[in-house]
Amino acid sequence: MKEVSPSGAIHGLGGAPAPVGAVSSAPLASAPLSSAPLSASPAPTAVPAGPFDKAATPVWLAHNTGAVADAIREAGSARVALRVRAGGGWLDAGRPVTNATHVLDVGALRGIVEYTPGDLTLTARAGTTLAEIDDATRPHGQWLPLDPHGAPADTLGATLATASCGPLGASLGLPRDLALGVEFVDGRGTVVRGGGRVVKNVAGFDLVRLTVGAWGTLGVITEATVRLRARPDHCATLAVEAPGDQHALARLLRALREGPLTPIATELLDATLSAALGATAGDADAVVIRLVGNATSVAAQRRHVMSLARTVELPDTVWDALRRVLPAGAASVRVSHRPERLAVLWHDLATRTRDIPGCLRHATVERGVARCAVPAGHAEALTEVLPALVSSWRVVGEVLAPSAWSVLQPAGSDRLSRGVRAAFDELHLLNPGLMDATT
Numbered sequence: 054m055k056e057v058s059p060s061g062a063i064h065g066l067g068g069a070p071a072p073v074g075a076v077s078s079a080p081l082a083s084a085p086l087s088s089a090p091l092s093a094s095p096a097p098t099a100v101p102a103g104p105f106d107k108a109a110t111p112v113w114l115a116h117n118t119g120a121v122a123d124a125i126r127e128a129g130s131a132r133v134a135l136r137v138r139a140g141g142g143w144l145d146a147g148r149p150v151t152n153a154t155h156v157l158d159v160g161a162l163r164g165i166v167e168y169t170p171g172d173l174t175l176t177a178r179a180g181t182t183l184a185e186i187d188d189a190t191r192p193h194g195q196w197l198p199l200d201p202h203g204a205p206a207d208t209l210g211a212t213l214a215t216a217s218c219g220p221l222g223a224s225l226g227l228p229r230d231l232a233l234g235v236e237f238v239d240g241r242g243t244v245v246r247g248g249g250r251v252v253k254n255v256a257g258f259d260l261v262r263l264t265v266g267a268w269g270t271l272g273v274i275t276e277a278t279v280r281l282r283a284r285p286d287h288c289a290t291l292a293v294e295a296p297g298d299q300h301a302l303a304r305l306l307r308a309l310r311e312g313p314l315t316p317i318a319t320e321l322l323d324a325t326l327s328a329a330l331g332a333t334a335g336d337a338d339a340v341v342i343r344l345v346g347n348a349t350s351v352a353a354q355r356r357h358v359m360s361l362a363r364t365v366e367l368p369d370t371v372w373d374a375l376r377r378v379l380p381a382g383a384a385s386v387r388v389s390h391r392p393e394r395l396a397v398l399w400h401d402l403a404t405r406t407r408d409i410p411g412c413l414r415h416a417t418v419e420r421g422v423a424r425c426a427v428p429a430g431h432a433e434a435l436t437e438v439l440p441a442l443v444s445s446w447r448v449v450g451e452v453l454a455p456s457a458w459s460v461l462q463p464a465g466s467d468r469l470s471r472g473v474r475a476a477f478d479e480l481h482l483l484n485p486g487l488m489d490a491t492t
């Protein structure tokens with residue numbers, strides 16, 4: 054592993070320059086780091102395709118923004134592509150990164166830079182974990198309401214880069230809504246800042262919304278400022294048994310959406326997940342609802358929910374359990390449509406996937422987004438149902454067997470996206486393949 058020091062210099066470089074695009078465990082180049090922009094290079098050409106071998110890949114460890122910039126410039130000079138990594142917990146997600154020969158590890162870029170409770174804003178380095186942010190904000194009665202599936206050790210930078218969110222996203226904000234500012238390093242090694250550290254910002258080209266969800270293909274996020282929320286005074290989590298009949302389910306979901314309720318999360322769980330989380334005793338699906346407000350408001354909402362169907366009260370910890378319930382290495386897709394169509398979608402998804410062993414399904418009711426995850430050994434079975442799902446619904450792949458990706462339209466394949474990619478990472482040095490149509 055090579056270290057990039059706080060001063061920004063990469064130690065231990067030596068030996069001959071690696072051939073363009075080749076897999077090499079040898080050091081990158083003997084030349085000293087250049088601060089010249091890549092555009093000064095004679096003829097920029099994208100790094101050609103080749104395999105990405107996680108086990109054999111050399112790792113560059115960056116400790117600060119300058120070091121990230123130096124590493125990217127160095128990679129540009131040597132024409133080697135980089136696999137960006139933080140905690141490394143979800144590197145199999147997204148289209149395979151096909152031709153990166155080196156890992157750029159930004160997990161060591163850690164720490165809260167600025168926290169102003171009075172402004173409900175926090176700035177942290179990209180490798181700071183969501184758990185660290187939770188620990189810092191809890192004593193002030195605040196939180197960053199991002200609850201993506203995965204572990205508390207997930208990093209802020211990766212959560213924003215992948216636009217990962219959980220059940221809270223529908224009411225308290227998606228990653229794009231909660232990110233106020235980002236600092237990132239683009240494919241030329243230039244440090245770029247978008248947005249700011251305050252809630253109100255000047256209008257302009259919104260680099261923050263562009264970077265969030267770009268999976269590191271436009272730049273490596275090094276720091277981010279996020280909007281916090283006040284933690285609710287009172288919470289209650291209720292599970293309502295969901296009818297198996299599609300029309301009855303549609304009526305229940307409508308009643309929950311349109312009733313006198315202000316839940317911060319409403320999640321539909323299949324029978325297996327419901328039983329695992331204690332939401333139902335038997336063989337039924339369930340809707341789990343997280344109510345917040347003052348004591349009077351929560352009590353009134355609870356009464357209303359109980360009037361709709363059989364209900365059990367659950368501990369609030371069920372929401373953390375839901376984040377971790379999926380098996381490691383699971384293959385998964387998101388399937389979505391308008392929220393009013395969720396009962397139809399849910400029924401179709403259940404019918405098509407019910408024979409896949411270990412298949413788990415859940416859906417965020419307010420967003421109309423369902424998710425289906427299968428154990429790693431059954432990824433091919435998920436691949437088989439994809440064409441039928443794609444023909445009726447919007448499908449986003451998360452982790453899939455390599456052959457399955459050809460069924461889905463790549464997120465960055467349109468002309469505009471390709472143009473944006475070219476503007477930020479002309480050589481395709483950063484996570485190549487992940488959002489590309491051609492690799």
Ligand SMILES: Cc1cc2nc3c(=O)[nH]c(=O)nc-3n(C[C@H](O)[C@H](O)[C@H](O)COP(=O)(O)OP(=O)(O)OC[C@H]3O[C@@H](n4cnc5c(N)ncnc54)[C@H](O)[C@@H]3O)c2cc1C
Pocket residue numbers: 136137138139140141142143144147159179180201202203204206207208210211212214215216217218268269270272273274275379387424451484
């Ligand atoms: C619906 C959904 C379900 C999910 N399910 C799971 C799950 O079951 N298990 C799980 O572990 N995670 C899951 N995630 C992802 C998870 O919430 C986090 O996004 C991820 O785990 C972050 O952890 P990490 O630091 O280990 O990231 P890594 O695994 O290191 O990186 C994840 C991706 O983000 C990129 N990236 C990382 N840091 C940066 C940066 N600073 N700048 C630019 N790009 C960067 C990487 O290149 C990589 O492509 C899910 C996300 C979604 C949206």
